Amino acid sequence: MKCVICKKILKKYIDVKNLENFKKFKLLKCQNCEHTQTYFSKNTDLQKYYNVKYYGTNKQKFTFFFEKISIATRFFRIKKLLFKKNKKILDIGFGRGIELSILQKKNQTYGVEINDKNFKKLNKIGIKTYLFKNFIKEKFNLSFDYIMMWHNLEHQKHISTVLKKCHKIVKKNGYLIIEVPNSNSFQSKIDRKNWIYWDVPRHNHHFSSQSITKLLKQNGFSIKKIKTFSLEYGGFGMLSSLLNFFFNNKNLLFKQIQSNNVKKFNKFKLSIFLIFSFALSPFALIIELVASYIFKSGSVLNVVAKKI
Numbered sequence: 454m455k456c457v458i459c460k461k462i463l464k465k466y467i468d469v470k471n472l473e474n475f476k477k478f479k480l481l482k483c484q485n486c487e488h489t490q491t492y493f494s495k496n497t498d499l500q501k502y503y504n505v506k507y508y509g510t511n512k513q514k515f516t517f518f519f520e521k522i523s524i525a526t527r528f529f530r531i532k533k534l535l536f537k538k539n540k541k542i543l544d545i546g547f548g549r550g551i552e553l554s555i556l557q558k559k560n561q562t563y564g565v566e567i568n569d570k571n572f573k574k575l576n577k578i579g580i581k582t583y584l585f586k587n588f589i590k591e592k593f594n595l596s597f598d599y600i601m602m603w604h605n606l607e608h609q610k611h612i613s614t615v616l617k618k619c620h621k622i623v624k625k626n627g628y629l630i631i632e633v634p635n636s637n638s639f640q641s642k643i644d645r646k647n648w649i650y651w652d653v654p655r656h657n658h659h660f661s662s663q664s665i666t667k668l669l670k671q672n673g674f675s676i677k678k679i680k681t682f683s684l685e686y687g688g689f690g691m692l693s694s695l696l697n698f699f700f701n702n703k704n705l706l707f708k709q710i711q712s713n714n715v716k717k718f719n720k721f722k723l724s725i726f727l728i729f730s731f732a733l734s735p736f737a738l739i740i741e742l743v744a745s746y747i748f749k750s751g752s753v754l755n756v757v758a759k760k761i
């Protein structure tokens with residue numbers, strides 16, 4: 454198999470298990486640009502991995518206040534866009550539409566998703582929605598000031614096709630804001646095959662800062678800024694990696710706070726586990742801040758790119 458970005462031969466990297474059915478997937482890594490790809494056998498049914506366990510029930514992904522924290526951090530990730538007015542903003546892979554619902558008050562907002570289950574609710578408040586399968590073909594009789602892709606590009610098979618389409622529909626001097634997990638992050642290095650954001654086989658591509666830069670340049674964008682700290686992913690990912698040192702059952706915190714998990718601890722065991730996790734969290738956050746701001750190897754690659 455060849456690297457989709459620089460066409461060099463990929464080498465075997467590590468085997469990573471899916472967290473729900475423990476099926477193993479091979480990761481292959483490019484020796485040149487450090488881009489990593491998940492290897493699929495022909496009979497892998499990807500659709501079955503996008504189930505209710507993944508999306509959550511009652512439109513909620515996590516239990517109790519973890520859901521509230523997750524929503525609150527979304528304000529931070531769009532903080533640069535909060536004061537924009539009368540802009541045309543497209544969100545590819547909007548999920549529950551949290552960011553679009555915030556931005557729609559002062560702007561014209563549009564969203565793309567693979568299924569239509571949140572469309573009605575968002576259409577009611579004036580957000581225009583499109584199905585992903587129609588997105589590549591869709592003419593769009595307008596061009597966008599900003600296109601955002603929050604943790605979506607790593608799920609795509611044909612990453613260049615998606616970026617070419619973005620290039621076509623973004624205004625001249627318009628911006629593309631992409632965030633993906635950083636496969637070269639400090640947490641991925643210390644946690645190796647157990648790193649929570651490999652998320653195989655849903656994540657098809659695992660980007661390094663070198664590989665995403667190369668890919669965006671190939672598709673007509675110039676890089677304005679790359680940040681690696683994420684309030685939502687950084688501390689949590691680092692905490693998960695630290696907890697993996699102590700427990701044999703890997704990524705236990707994530708499994709315990711998922712709204713659909715049936716294999717939950719009893720209340721006593723859960724309280725002890727959460728207290729232990731909270732005690733570790735300041736250390737996790739400090740390590741993540743140092744990794745992100747000093748070594749530029751935080752949990753994500755948050756890229757602002759401009760159409761050239």
Ligand SMILES: [Zn+2]
Nearest residue numbers: 456459483486
């Ligand atoms: Zn490569």
